[in-house]
Amino acid sequence: MKKFVVSILILAVTCGSCYYYYKTWTTESVLSKYGSRGQEVKDIQYKLAIWGYYKGKVDGVYGWRTSQAVRSFQKKNDLTVDGIAGPQTLAALGLPTGRGTTQTTTSRSGDVNLLARVINGEARGEPYIGQVAVGAVILNRVQHPSFPNTMAGVVYQPRAFTAITDGQVHANMQSDSIRAAQDALNGWDPSGGAIYYYNPAKTTSNWIYSRPVIKRIGKHVFAK
Structure with a gap:
C-alpha cells in the first residue's frame, strides 16, 4: 500500500512539473x-x-x-x-x-481599438456612415497588393494618415468611432471599395485628384 501511495505521489509531481514547463513554454513562446x-x-x-x-x-x-x-x-x-x-x-x-491565422479575442480587440483611433482622428464630426467608410478604406488597403497586409502596417505607413502625423490619433475617443470600427470590421463598406479618401478643402496633394472618384460622403471624397 505504501509503495502504491509513493508511486501516485511521484506521478503527481512528475505530471505537475511537465504541466509547468509546458505552460511556461507555450506562454513564453508568443512573448x-x-x-x-x-x-x-x-x-x-x-x-x-x-x-x-x-x-x-x-x-x-x-x-x-x-x-x-x-x-x-x-x-x-x-x-x-x-x-x-x-x-x-x-x-x-x-x-x-x-x-x-486564427483571430483571437485579444487581436480582435486590438484591431477595433486601432481602427477606432484612426477613425476618431480622421473623421470626427463626419456623418456616421462616413466614419465607417474611413474604416473600410483602411481595411480595403490591408487586402490590396499595393499596401501592407496588416492593419498596423497600413495605419503606420509613413505619411499615410494625417491623424498619425499630427497626433489626432490620440484625441479623446468618441463612442461613434468605436461603433464605426466594429461595423467596418464586420464587413460594412459604405466607401464602395475605395482605397483612398481626402477632404478637398484640406488636401495639399495634386496627385490624389488623379484617382477615380467613387462617391462623396460628408466632407470626404472616396476614390480608388
Missing part, C-alpha cells in the same frame, strides 16, 4: 520580453525605430531600451503598459502574433 533574443526582437526594434520609439541598435537583444520603447508604444496605443511584446502588442506593430 518577447526583457532578456529575449532573436529575429522577432529585431523585427520589434526595427518597427519601433521607424516610428521613433526606439533609438538603440537593432541587434535582436531585448534590453532596457527595447523595453522602454515598447512601453511608450503601448501607452500611445492604449495597450496594457508592461514592456512585454505579447500578441496584442505584436498585432499593433503589424507583426505575426505566433498564434497562427
